[in-house]
Amino acid sequence: MKCPDTCVNNSTKLTSVVWLGLTALCFKTCTPSTVSYFTKVLQPTTGCFPYQNRVLFPQNGGKMRLSNFNRNIGTILAKPRVTIRYNSVYLPKKKKDVYAYTIGILSVLTALPSFVSGGLPHPKGMVSEGLPPWLKVYTERIAVTGAGLFEDKSLNHVLVNEYKAGQGIMPHEDGSLFFPTVSTISLGSHTLLDFYYHIKQDQDSTQNNSTSLDERHFVSILLEPRSLVFVAEDMYKLHLHGIAERTSDVITDKVANLDMCKSVSVGDKLTRSARVSLTIRHVPKTLKAKLFLGKR
Numbered sequence: 337m338k339c340p341d342t343c344v345n346n347s348t349k350l351t352s353v354v355w356l357g358l359t360a361l362c363f364k365t366c367t368p369s370t371v372s373y374f375t376k377v378l379q380p381t382t383g384c385f386p387y388q389n390r391v392l393f394p395q396n397g398g399k400m401r402l403s404n405f406n407r408n409i410g411t412i413l414a415k416p417r418v419t420i421r422y423n424s425v426y427l428p429k430k431k432k433d434v435y436a437y438t439i440g441i442l443s444v445l446t447a448l449p450s451f452v453s454g455g456l457p458h459p460k461g462m463v464s465e466g467l468p469p470w471l472k473v474y475t476e477r478i479a480v481t482g483a484g485l486f487e488d489k490s491l492n493h494v495l496v497n498e499y500k501a502g503q504g505i506m507p508h509e510d511g512s513l514f515f516p517t518v519s520t521i522s523l524g525s526h527t528l529l530d531f532y533y534h535i536k537q538d539q540d541s542t543q544n545n546s547t548s549l550d551e552r553h554f555v556s557i558l559l560e561p562r563s564l565v566f567v568a569e570d571m572y573k574l575h576l577h578g579i580a581e582r583t584s585d586v587i588t589d590k591v592a593n594l595d596m597c598k599s600v601s602v603g604d605k606l607t608r609s610a611r612v613s614l615t616i617r618h619v620p621k622t623l624k625a626k627l628f629l630g631k632r
């Protein structure tokens with residue numbers, strides 16, 4: 337089970353020796369033309385996973401194509417202040433696009449399940465490190481697609497997670513360090529993003545106070561390969577979300593976006609494979625990095 341990215345565990349810092357080893361492995365495994373596509377992106381250490389502050393990634397952001405990014409977007413839940421929007425075909429199926437590289441590189445470097453780009457969110461402010469060009473392609477276009485959901489804020493934080501079949505992320509909330517809209521691109525496998533009611537402290541409440549996760553689970557969203565989902569407002573702030581540790585998912589009537597998914601119906605069993613998610617957010621509180629070299 338992965339921890340949510342709001343956890344910080346410094347004991348998982350990657351040593352440069354391990355990184356150099358993994359880099360050498362990648363360069364040995366990739367063909368020379370592939371290697372020329374990749375450059376190292378140095379990332380800060382955050383989260384709960386080992387090996388996450390060094391990763392190789394394509395830097396040819398300008399060449400990537402995101403098709404349909406403003407089409408096919410559908411709203412699943414849109415009561416006042418409760419919003420999920422879903423786009424099943426946000427990324428084209430195209431050779432040499434970033435999803436292929438992402439999956440390829442993460443499977444070569446199997447010990448790289450997660451990394452953060454943009455900085456480390458902190459209550460006092462994130463020292464903003466900027467995003468590499470290939471990620472900016474996503475953040476800028478998602479800001480357009482999600483217009484109205486981010487209040488024109490720039491998306492300055494990206495978390496990349498890899499899940500092998502059978503892995504998930506425990507029910508959690510993303511917390512107040514982020515603006516309360518999250519956008520997620522899914523690469524590789526489908527998954528089910530499950531939403532749960534919190535346990536209510538209010539004794540008068542007659543519902544949603546079960547301690548059983550199954551009973552608190554009230555809706556799921558099927559995240560298809562290359563899809564984009566926005567979770568906003570109360571859906572972000574009031575409820576927990578998570579991904580169950582399963583190797584396959586049986587589709588039930590709790591899956592709220594079936595009408596937006598191609599050829600999937602209630603009763604179907606979908607087998608998971610490796611999935612990589614790009615979780616793209618806005619961190620409101622940022623600090624300018626100050627370097628004090630010598631006497632002030």
Ligand SMILES: O=C(O)CCC(=O)C(=O)O
Nearest residue numbers: 340341497510520613615
């Ligand atoms: O991988 C995902 O789609 C969910 C990740 C998530 O909820 C998180 O990192 O906070």
Ligand SMILES: [Fe+2]
Nearest residue numbers: 340509510577
């Ligand atoms: Fe989350």
